[in-house]
Amino acid sequence: MKGRINTPIENVSINTEVIAQYAGTVAMECFGIVGMAAVNMKDGIVKLLKKETLTHGINVKSTDGQLQLEFHVIVAYGVSIQAVTDNLISNVKYKVEEFTGLTIERINIYIEGVRVID
Numbered sequence: 001m002k003g004r005i006n007t008p009i010e011n012v013s014i015n016t017e018v019i020a021q022y023a024g025t026v027a028m029e030c031f032g033i034v035g036m037a038a039v040n041m042k043d044g045i046v047k048l049l050k051k052e053t054l055t056h057g058i059n060v061k062s063t064d065g066q067l068q069l070e071f072h073v074i075v076a077y078g079v080s081i082q083a084v085t086d087n088l089i090s091n092v093k094y095k096v097e098e099f100t101g102l103t104i105e106r107i108n109i110y111i112e113g114v115r116v117i118d
Helices: 016-028 051-057 081-100
Strands: 003-006 011-014 033-040 045-048 058-063 066-076 103-115
Touching: 011 016, 016 033, 016 051, 016 058, 016 066, 016 081, 033 051, 033 103, 051 058, 051 066, 066 081, 081 103
Parallel strands: 066 103
Antiparallel strands: 003 011, 033 045, 033 066, 058 066
């Protein structure tokens, strides 16, 4: 389902892929995030995604002008997961709401792995 903004003079639809791409870009700017993760449910294998495929680690649901986002992320070794997730939530919420004009109802973050940064 697409995100919708309805006003008296216009109707705007935003594809959830666009929202996912933007949210992924914002997430990658956050401290402590190494990347998005693709989880193979069958094998239980987690794979670090390249920048071109960020949207595979993000799920976006839109209902009645409100968004729900799920992030599957890999974090840097040695950082506070609480600090990383707080930073991710606040940055994504602010920037995505400004970008789309829609309200974020919920953000779920799934830490799928830890990676040592060289």
